[in-house]
C-alpha cells in the first residue's frame with residue numbers, strides 16, 4: 001500500500017501524539033505506584049515499626065513485645081457510652097494551643113521558631129505551676145495526685161483480682177504489676193516543651209493495694225487489676241469520651257465489657273509467647289498510663305518534631321515512650337498525667353476520632 005506524503009505526516013503526527021500520551025500515562029503510573037508505596041510504608045510504619053523500634057533497645061524479647069502493643073482500644077473505640085453531652089463539653093472545655101510553626105527545611109529560609117513556651121522562670125516549682133492539687137480531688141478517687149514544691153506524689157488504690165498469685169520468673173503477677181506502676185516514679189527534668197526548661201522535679205508513687213476487695217478503706221475507690229492466666233492483649237476499660245477520674249473503679253461510665261469497671265486493667269500473661277517478667281512490668285506501666293488518663297502514642301502517625309523526635313527512619317513516636325511501647329516514662333507523660341488530673345479529661349497525643357490532642361503536646 002502506498003502512503004502519500006500527506007498521510008505520512010498525518011501518521012507521524014499521530015505517532016507523536018500517541019507517544020506523548022503513552023509517556024504521560026507511564027509517568028502517571030509511576031507516580032501512582034510511588035504514592036501507594038509511600039502510603040503503605042507510612043501505614044505500616046505506624047503499626048509495625050514497634051518491632052524495629054524495640055530492637056533498638058537490643059533485646060529480642062522487647063522486639064517481640066513491640067510487635068504486640070496491647071490493643072486495649074477495641075472496647076474503648078467501639079463502644080462510646082456518651083458521645084453527646086460529655087464529649088462536646090470536653091471539646092469546648094479543652095483549649096487547644098495554636099499550632100506551632102516549625103522550622104521547615106523545605107521553605108529554604110531558616111527562620112527561628114518562636115519558643116513553644118514562655119522562657120523558664122528561674123526557681124519556679126511544680127507547685128508554682130499547678131498548685132498543690134488539693135482542689136482537684138474529692139478525696140476518694142482511685143488515683144490521687146498532690147504536689148509539694150517540686151515533688152509530685154501519686155497515690156494509687158488498686159484491687160487485684162483473678163490470677164494475681166501466678167508467677168513469672170518467680171514473681172507474682174501482682175508484684176510485677178506494682179513494679180510497673182513504680183516505673184512512674186523517678187527524677188525528671190523539664191524541657192521547653194514540658195514544664196520549665198531544666199526544671200528538676202521528682203515523682204513519688206505510693207501503692208495502696210488490696211486483693212479481692214479485702215481490707216478496702218471505707219468510701220475509697222479502687223481500680224481493678226484483673227490478672228488473667230491466658231493469652232490476649234491487655235487493656236484498660238473506659239470510654240475515651242467519658243474519662244472521669246471519680247469513676248475509676250466504679251461502674252459509672254464503664255464500657256459494658258464483661259462487667260469490668262471503669263478504668264479496670266485487664267492483664268493477660270502473654271500474647272502468643274509468655275511474657276518475660278520485664279514485659280509484664282512494662283505492659284502494666286503502659287496500662288496504668290491509661291488509668292492516669294493518657295492515650296496511646298503508637299499507631300497515631302505522629303509528626304516528627306523536636307518534642308517528638310524521630311526514633312529512626314520512618315518511625316513516628318517519642319522514642320521509648322511508655323505510651324508508645326515498652327519504653328520509659330517521659331516528662332511529657334508526667335505533664336499529660338497532670339493535665340488529665342487538673343482537667344479531668346483524657347489526654348491524647350493527636351486528634352483522632354474521640355481523642356483530642358493534649359495541651360501538653362506542643363511541638364506541632
Ligand SMILES: [Zn+2]
Pocket residue numbers: 070072286287290295296
Ligand atoms: Zn495502650
